[in-house]
Amino acid sequence: MKIIVLQGSPRKKGNTAKVLGWVEEEVKSLGHEFENIYLTAKKINGCLACAKCKDIPDSIGCVQKDDAIEILGKMVRADLVIFATPLYFWGVSAQLKAIIDRTYSLYTRYHEPDHASLVEGQRQALIATGGGPYENNAEPVFTAFGRLQNPHKAVNAGELYIGKCTTPDNMDDSIKDQAVAFAIKIIQ
């Protein structure tokens, strides 16, 4: 399986990266191809909502020429996309939000009988870490992610929230166990 990660945390050795490391180790040990895309190093403009992409059903068709085009191409070719983010003010990081908004160019005719998507049937998963608990804090991110598969015609492969994070060094084996179980689940 071809797996890509849209890594939305700017911290290369932060909490999200630590959890992702365990996921990477597990899926690679099972023979899967894994690419981590560090979004902070990419130039990804916000969606212009020009809807020019909707005129070209079978291609990405975005008028903007930035790093999002290559990333969206990788998304189209992936079997599984892992969206990874720290919780920032009850939402995803700006880096991840920018590329999510640009996935507007991956589908056409949403809500119409001929709705089509370049990522139809793709598995998509979410990893979020935060300083607070899930309750009254992380829900908005999981609600939004759960809806993203509708326009994408994708499949929700799994979701993982690691809350009450302090530093990566403080993550114990119980979190590693959750990450490994999550890795096994999302490749099923």
Ligand SMILES: Cc1cc2nc3c(=O)[nH]c(=O)nc-3n(C[C@H](O)[C@H](O)[C@H](O)COP(=O)(O)O)c2cc1C
């Ligand atoms: C700008 C900013 C906003 C944050 N907002 C939240 C929040 O709304 N809820 C929460 O639980 N943690 C929040 N945090 C804490 C981070 O989500 C948490 O430390 C996370 O694990 C950091 O991940 P990283 O080490 O991969 O960057 C925020 C941190 C920053 C820097």
